[in-house]
Amino acid sequence: MDFRHTTRRAVLAGGVALAASTVARPLHAQSPQVLTRPIPSTGEQIPAMGLGTWITFNVGNDPVLRDECAAVMAAFFEHGGRMIDSSPMYGSSQPVIGHGLQKLGAPPVFSAEKVWTSSGEDGPEQMEQSRRYWGVPRFDLMQVHNLLAWQDHLKTLRAMKEAGQVRYVGITTSEGRRHDLFEEIMRSETLDFVQLTYNIVDREVEQRLLPLARDRGMAVIVNRPFQQGYLTRQLEGEKLPDWAGEIGANTWAQFILKFILSHPAVTVAIPATTRVDHVRENVAAAIGPLPDEAMRQRMAAYVEEL
């Protein structure tokens, strides 16, 4: 088991290095390193800023918008991002990612997908369809979306992982839904990843789920960092405190992302965006200093006051 893991990782690392040399190297060489975090179950390092695709990448066959998404992906990889998250629930996001990956010449993506069907039997077919849309040989991570039919899907995913058809397995939720069940599954199952909502306003997961993820050695993906844009829109007119400069946050978006990444249990945050300048800004939040505990308290208190 261990041996197989190491081999797979070595192969992947080789693949990543090869792809990086064709796509991301020129900019990588100049730009400072994006923070990486280890995936606890294997120790593999992963850049802490990812990219979500809910709504933003569901652009159908629109050629202009498809190319805009590809441009967002290009900027994401150029600046050192790696994980892209999607789901069969997200309309055309999967083929749009596939279009981007093809256009960019197979960049070093960490593919995070989901299985989202109430029937365990339909899972494998759906995952295979998703794989075809992305155009990748296999997914790095497959998550059970919103715990839908989680028992059946986890069984399938475990078998797929054994057979080398997927590298990591996880579960997702968002906005505090079904946290009791989520916790129960985290306690009873062996998972590589969990995905949940966490940001400077929605902090419930700090109580139980984030510490549990650390205890159980599970990587944490943070979704909805900007409350689907609501948070960034609310803060738009507010003045960023002068001391934000101390942690290298130049915008509210970076302020929020740095808060998220500074939690020791967090592995990757996955903000979604339609804009190249925003994706740059977001990835840049994973470069440079992060707040310490005292600063985190100050940040949260400041936002609460507004």
Next chain:
Amino acid sequence: MSEWWSYRLSDFLLFSPRTYWRLFELHNEALWPLPLVTLALGLAALALALLRARHHGKLIAFVLAILWAFVGWSFLWQRYATINWAAVYIAPVFALEALLLALLAGARDGLTVDQPGFRRMAAMALIALGLGYPLLAPLFGRPWQGAEVFGTAPDPTAIATLGFALLAGGGRAMLLCLVPLLWCAASGVTLWAMDDAQAWVLFASAALSIAALTAVIWTAFHRPIRTAGLRQKGPV
């Protein structure tokens, strides 16, 4: 789904407003100049209704049947479904409406104009709105290229159909109103979730249609009395 109450309406919106409105730009571009033809067909249907031309009821129902089938296939199935998987399930409902209209076109009267007073005014307003729908694009700050046109886009087609059905009145009209009403509600809710004020156009159309339908039902129940009254005036 458990904890469904924790979801907001916008949680069900799968796409951004920009992507949605661009669908119509792409649709018009792909079909051009067909939107002009379908709009002309709508105007012709209105002219037939106003003139109460011979067989106008059959002709109007026939034109609408073709356009519902076309919108269901070309817009819902081929275009909207690319960003909203639910459209796949709605397209057959458009086909059903087309079928009902086709059956009606084959019937004796089709959509023969037969409504006085408020219902006629409401119906005319709905038809005018449906045919004048392209004007909403610039009114709501969007480019002409993305105008929603009767016969190629679902909202104006549904609204004008409500008008033509109400103009005919009777039980058949009520049956024909069901799908366009449901569509107005669904599309209105979608625009509402998108925070778009145009949602009100759909809600208002549905409300006006329901008011007019209520009037149709009211009349149906009171018909014996009115008919008796009319008869008295006739040559006895």
